[in-house]
Amino acid sequence: MLQRAQALRERLIEIRRAIHRQPELGFQEFKTAQLVTDTLTELGIQVETGVGLTGVVGYLGQGGPTIALRADMDALPIQELNDVPYASQVSGVMHACGHDAHVACLLGAAMLLSGTELKGQVRFIFQPSEEEQDEEGKSGAMRMVEDGVMEGVDAVVALHTHVDTLAGTIDLMPGPMMATVDTFRGAILGQACHGAYPHKGTDAIVLAAQVIMAIQTIVSRRIRPLDSGVITVGIIQGGTKTNIVTDRVALAGTIRSFKPEIRQQLFDELERACGVARALGGDYELKIKPGYPTTANDEALTKFVRQVGIELLGPDKVGEAEAEMGAEDFSFLAACAPGCFFRLGVGFPGQEPRRGHNPYFDVNEEALPVGAAVLAEVARRYLEQNA
Numbered sequence: 370m371l372q373r374a375q376a377l378r379e380r381l382i383e384i385r386r387a388i389h390r391q392p393e394l395g396f397q398e399f400k401t402a403q404l405v406t407d408t409l410t411e412l413g414i415q416v417e418t419g420v421g422l423t424g425v426v427g428y429l430g431q432g433g434p435t436i437a438l439r440a441d442m443d444a445l446p447i448q449e450l451n452d453v454p455y456a457s458q459v460s461g462v463m464h465a466c467g468h469d470a471h472v473a474c475l476l477g478a479a480m481l482l483s484g485t486e487l488k489g490q491v492r493f494i495f496q497p498s499e500e501e502q503d504e505e506g507k508s509g510a511m512r513m514v515e516d517g518v519m520e521g522v523d524a525v526v527a528l529h530t531h532v533d534t535l536a537g538t539i540d541l542m543p544g545p546m547m548a549t550v551d552t553f554r555g556a557i558l559g560q561a562c563h564g565a566y567p568h569k570g571t572d573a574i575v576l577a578a579q580v581i582m583a584i585q586t587i588v589s590r591r592i593r594p595l596d597s598g599v600i601t602v603g604i605i606q607g608g609t610k611t612n613i614v615t616d617r618v619a620l621a622g623t624i625r626s627f628k629p630e631i632r633q634q635l636f637d638e639l640e641r642a643c644g645v646a647r648a649l650g651g652d653y654e655l656k657i658k659p660g661y662p663t664t665a666n667d668e669a670l671t672k673f674v675r676q677v678g679i680e681l682l683g684p685d686k687v688g689e690a691e692a693e694m695g696a697e698d699f700s701f702l703a704a705c706a707p708g709c710f711f712r713l714g715v716g717f718p719g720q721e722p723r724r725g726h727n728p729y730f731d732v733n734e735e736a737l738p739v740g741a742a743v744l745a746e747v748a749r750r751y752l753e754q755n756a
């Protein structure tokens with residue numbers, strides 16, 4: 370399978386670069402969806418479009434068990450700074466999370482599996498908007514699940530590029546691997562007055578400073594040290610003029626956790642920390658928007674994917690992933706069937722990692738056939754074993 374995938378190397382690089390040049394933000398993946406649709410159709414795979422708005426689903430095989438393979442298609446609002454021939458041609462938009470590579474890998478798996486004898490069905494899920502939830506709070510995976518993409522699926526597998534490990538390798542782990550993410554938005558409220566007479570008002574900037582320091586003690590002083598959590602204030606905005614005491618400072622940030630009880634505790638403690646503003650004569654507003662749940666890998670399926678990886682790539686090329694506080698909406702798919710999310714090494718040998726969500730992000734394209742081969746072989750063998 371790996372040899373057959375290597376023969377597709379040029380084609381997969383071409384696909385990845387075509388998508389990289391024309392990145393599209395969440396739920397606007399029209400060109401990408403068209404490229405996916407055309408490629409699947411050429412392979413003789415039955416295609417359904419408009420699933421979860423801009424998502425595309427390919428159906429291969431008949432009867433037996435069904436395994437779903439998923440790739441996300443959306444890019445990020447980042448201006449690419451790489452000077453490469455395949456750099457983004459869309460100002461302010463860039464594939465800086467490797468989703469272009471994910472699409473190329475999954476199309477590669479479709480190429481490897483089409484025209485072969487399968488002992489069941491493979492569902493190729495090309496998902497919109499992993500990075501962003503729409504105005505109704507829904508991400509691409511949520512929308513596709515609502516449209517029934519996981520109906521009749523017995524297992525679901527996806528990969529994500531990983532810059533810290535070299536191309537040619539994969540990493541994975543059983544159990545909770547990526548955190549729950551929630552977003553908060555709020556404001557600290559005071560009373561405006563002249564900056565020369567601060568005692569006539571209540572300075573929302575000073576209150577906000579106290580609130581932020583209180584927020585910073587939640588994880589260090591309120592959460593059990595062996596549990597994990599993060600609260601990051603990512604946005605703070607307030608004030609209009611140097612000599613005006615402002616009455617409003619907006620705060621917003623991200624909350625990360627693994628356990629439901631810690632998540633609830635972080636919500637409660639955040640509310641309490643904002644209460645510092647009230648204790649000091651001001652007030653606050655706070656809204657918490659639920660995001661993606663924890664991505665937890667199914668034990669048995671993960672063991673199976675690891676075994677396939679070892680046989681395909683060699684034991685030294687399959688590593689043990691560590692849990693991290695990043696989040697993934699793959700969790701919505703994995704809530705419907707046993708799931709396995711693994712990391713595809715895309716690091717360049719002897720080079721600093723090209724970090725994700727950064728204008729200099731890039732992937733080592735030698736990883737593309739590897740990702741395609743692992744996905745295809747996992748699907749083929751899963752169907753064989755579970756037929």
Ligand SMILES: [Zn+2]
Pocket residue numbers: 465466500725726
């Ligand atoms: Zn991302």
Ligand SMILES: [Zn+2]
Pocket residue numbers: 466467468499529
């Ligand atoms: Zn991503």
